[in-house]
Amino acid sequence: MTVMIIGANGQLGQDLMSVFDDEAVGLTHDDLDVRDAVSVIAAMQAYRPDWVINTAAVHNVEECERNSALAYAVNASGACNVARAANEIGAGVAYISTDYVFGGAVRSRRNPFREDATTHPLNMYGVTKRAGERMIMTSSNRHLIVRTAGLFGLATSRKGWTFPELMVTKARSGEQLRVVNDQVLSPTNTADLARTIRDLIQNEVTGLVHVTNEGECSWYEFACEALKIAGVRATIEPVQTEYARDRARRPSYSALDSLTLGNNEVDRLRHWGEALEQYLREKDLVFHVGGTARKAVPR
Numbered sequence: 001m002t003v004m005i006i007g008a009n010g011q012l013g014q015d016l017m018s019v020f021d022d023e024a025v026g027l028t029h030d031d032l033d034v035r036d037a038v039s040v041i042a043a044m045q046a047y048r049p050d051w052v053i054n055t056a057a058v059h060n061v062e063e064c065e066r067n068s069a070l071a072y073a074v075n076a077s078g079a080c081n082v083a084r085a086a087n088e089i090g091a092g093v094a095y096i097s098t099d100y101v102f103g104g105a106v107r108s109r110r111n112p113f114r115e116d117a118t119t120h121p122l123n124m125y126g127v128t129k130r131a132g133e134r135m136i137m138t139s140s141n142r143h144l145i146v147r148t149a150g151l152f153g154l155a156t157s158r159k160g161w162t163f164p165e166l167m168v169t170k171a172r173s174g175e176q177l178r179v180v181n182d183q184v185l186s187p188t189n190t191a192d193l194a195r196t197i198r199d200l201i202q203n204e205v206t207g208l209v210h211v212t213n214e215g216e217c218s219w220y221e222f223a224c225e226a227l228k229i230a231g232v233r234a235t236i237e238p239v240q241t242e243y244a245r246d247r248a249r250r251p252s253y254s255a256l257d258s259l260t261l262g263n264n265e266v267d268r269l270r271h272w273g274e275a276l277e278q279y280l281r282e283k284d285l286v287f288h289v290g291g292t293a294r295k296a297v298p299r
């Protein structure tokens with residue numbers, strides 16, 4: 001099987017390249033711009049993959065508000081270019097979507113969104129990703145849409161850091177941290193996500209699937225747990241979303257759950273706390289006290 005990975009040097013793209021190993025053909029943004037339909041078709045015809053995984057996105061939430069035309073061109077029409085071209089050569093297409101397609105309907109919601117939940121994005125990022133999902137459903141006969149959230153992993157995107165790494169680094173340098181405590185999500189490790197995407201593709205699962213690590217937390221709880229595991233003492237203050245004064249609105253609750261994984265005999269992912277602990281150790285961000293690691297959050 002040949003699997004084309006678009007966005008191959010991105011955060012998730014690098015882990016996908018590892019799990020698919022010699023089956024993978026990786027294309028970076030320099031190799032291919034998904035907005036250019038002609039180049040996308042040419043790439044499909046040149047490599048003739050069995051599956052294409054499209055990780056390309058504009059996902060900086062504030063940037064999407066400022067430049068919604070660019071966000072739409074990449075997240076929606078660009079994704080449609082990929083789906084159509086893949087369909088033309090008979091390849092399956094996987095599109096990576098987001099928990100930010102949710103959050104707008106019921107502000108007091110506290111039960112995780114499953115695949116059959118009604119979407120209601122609050123910001124341009126969510127709007128353009130939902131548009132991408134819909135275009136893929138109508139452009140490809142063999143599609144897999146994977147919604148995920150709060151990615152962290154050893155490989156980083158162009159920005160060069162992950163949220164837990166940033167928290168630990170800032171705390172170590174003595175910076176006082178303020179982190180929002182009224183946005184709840186399911187943080188997800190990219191290596192776990194990449195392995196699950198591989199399992200889904202190998203099992204020929206199609207349709208819509210939510211893939212996140214188990215459990216949920218606020219960004220504040222996520223940061224506190226990272227500091228606890230890393231063994232860093234720091235002052236960390238929970239703040240409300242308004243404090244950040246962002247332009248984009250963000251979901252107060254967007255944790256995901258999956259019915260589809262179990263129904264297709266694909267394992268659910270481990271708890272986010274366990275994945276975070278392994279990540280911080282591998283990243284060498286855990287401060288060893290007498291060789292004893294601190295425990296992750298209780299399940």
Ligand SMILES: NC(=O)c1ccc[n+]([C@@H]2O[C@H](COP(=O)([O-])OP(=O)(O)OC[C@H]3O[C@@H](n4cnc5c(N)ncnc54)[C@H](OP(=O)(O)O)[C@@H]3O)[C@@H](O)[C@H]2O)c1
Nearest residue numbers: 007010011012029033034056057096098148149150151157
């Ligand atoms: N990060 C998260 O927390 C998160 C949460 C939920 C869902 N997701 C989704 O997961 C996917 C992967 O996210 P990630 O964190 O791995 O992102 P990432 O590290 O930014 O990787 C995205 C890759 O796409 C490339 N790209 C951007 N515009 C492109 C274009 N027009 N044509 C071709 N390639 C382009 C980027 O290249 P350049 O950097 O060189 O432009 C980058 O290599 C995205 O679809 C995102 O919407 C992410």
